Amino acid sequence: MSAAIHTDMNDMLPEAPVSRLEARVTAANAAGRPALVPFLTAGFPTLDRFWEEMDGLDRGGADVIEIGVPFSDPVADGPVVEAASLRALENGVTLRWILDGLKARAGRYDAELVLMGYYNPFLQYGLENLAADAAAAGVAGFIVPDLPLEEDAEMRALLAARGIDLIALVGPNTSEERMAEYAAVASGYVYVVSVLGITGVREGLPPEVPQTLARARKAFRLPLALGFGIKEPKQLEGFPDRPDAVVFGSALLRHIDAGNSAESFLAAWK
């Protein structure tokens, strides 16, 4: 499926390099559905089961899989992702283990892969080595929640040189002007944070989500992925403008932690 999409996109835009992430989300939308973007902390719940669940997510129809790179101090995350992160660290997970594991499995996943993690582990790995190893491991994008526009130029440039996107994050308190600044450099898709808060920990979506999406729609030509607090399709019912992609993190981790398979979580969305 992905090969065909790449060909189509390349035919449409023969000059510009097309982001694999953007193409994948656009293809899902062309099929009449939002792209499915599960988040799974690397090494959770155990080292072996993580790779099993990766396969399950891939089989289950994930368009993009965000792999959480664990960090000791995840300030943008709620208790579920933080606990998963600390458990993964106890299991011995390192960024090198993740990249080596992905390299060994290169070409195995139909889904595109994104690494999501805090800046310090990436920085200590060495940003140039990171970009090279991530490219070799088939990684299409990075999300770094503590790396705002003011600080991201070096990492963005090193990743771009390898054809890897650095995903922009915006939220309910991001102004149109600020979004426009991100739009000037952004690629892949845009991660729209649904709420002024942290991942997980809420039942419904806040009422201002449609306004946030509308502002982002104006500022970006890229697909919009909605995340933080997303669990089931009915949360998006009645939205005037549906997001192009949906990200599930805490709800999926809880589902897995309760002994269920990642694949079964995606069933509700298909």
Added chain:
Amino acid sequence: MKKGYFGEFGGQFVPELLMPPLRELEAAMRDILPSDKFRAELDDLLRNFAGRETPLTACPTLSAELGVHLWLKREDLLHTGAHKVNNTLGQALLAKYMGKTALVAETGAGQHGVATAAAAARLGMECVIYMGATDVVRQAPNVMRMKLLGAKVVPVQSGTKTLKDAINEALRYWIAQQDSTHYCFGTAAGPHPFPTLVRDLQCVIGRETRAQMLERTGRLPDMVVACVGGGSNAIGMFHPFVDDASVRIVGVEAAGTGEPGCYNSAPINLGRPGVLHGQMTMLLQDADGQIEPSHSVSAGLDYPGVGPEHAHLGAIGRAVYGMATDSQALEAFQALTRREGIIPALESSHALAWVLNNRGKLPAGGHVVVNLSGRGDKDMEIVREVLFREGELA
């Protein structure tokens, strides 16, 4: 230089959701802090509520032993027991001018929590304090003080359950409550503009010291010494002397128990550059960039990072950063108590310990000022335990 950087250190490594309140704070620093009305009101609070100016005390006995003129800047005499209140009154008042109705803060030993709670009570603001669950147990009297002052104290159960985790949790709370709440950060660290804001509010220490030295001795000190955890008392003392080449600047980090490889709180000496809590700075971390637990007998120094301006002053050699161990600090604690009749905080005891253990590095016959950042009342239980164990206290 990039905005909010001190050389290679500093910056704003925070989630995008925190950029608007940080920019709002930058604007307030620019527009409100310098105004005459604000300055006058803060000055009145510092003078008549907190007890400034603080004395500069000569230490005749220790001076004779050390062969220098040893002076103490007496921040320990301030209301709530330490320099922290210089910062919390300034930030609370600024928050009030910004239209905020509540303060959130982290605390380790509880000193910053108490100082924030006192400022909030004085100015009629709500107050939420995040404190590691381990520290809540270790520092029960300060928890009681905060509660009496009307603050809500939230024990933090995540991670190492100490200061760094309390900061994580306070940042999370701030993301959600930024409209009504100001994050009253406790030290000259964190994302820009906090390192600059807290420094500017603490610089009253160094400015007073400078004027007092000139008045009392007709000259500047030859050396200023302060303990460094996050480093707010130290940067407050150091900054007004940075451009005086004749003044040697010594920061003292906590070396923990002191044996090689022990847990410590000395990231400038024993750490590497990295990013934590919104800043590029010197950090205790493993090879993979995970933050390591810190340790010091003084909870106020127990932090795996340090303010970025200290990392910079160390990198360019303008300041020297030494270390003192837990036991050296306890010895210095006893020395000051017995010889000069002053019971210092264990944090400040580290600064004094460096002086007592580095006589060869002192300017012979010159003037040395140690910032006595806090008083030791809060440390009675810890000191009793250690000295009792060592048989020095029956």
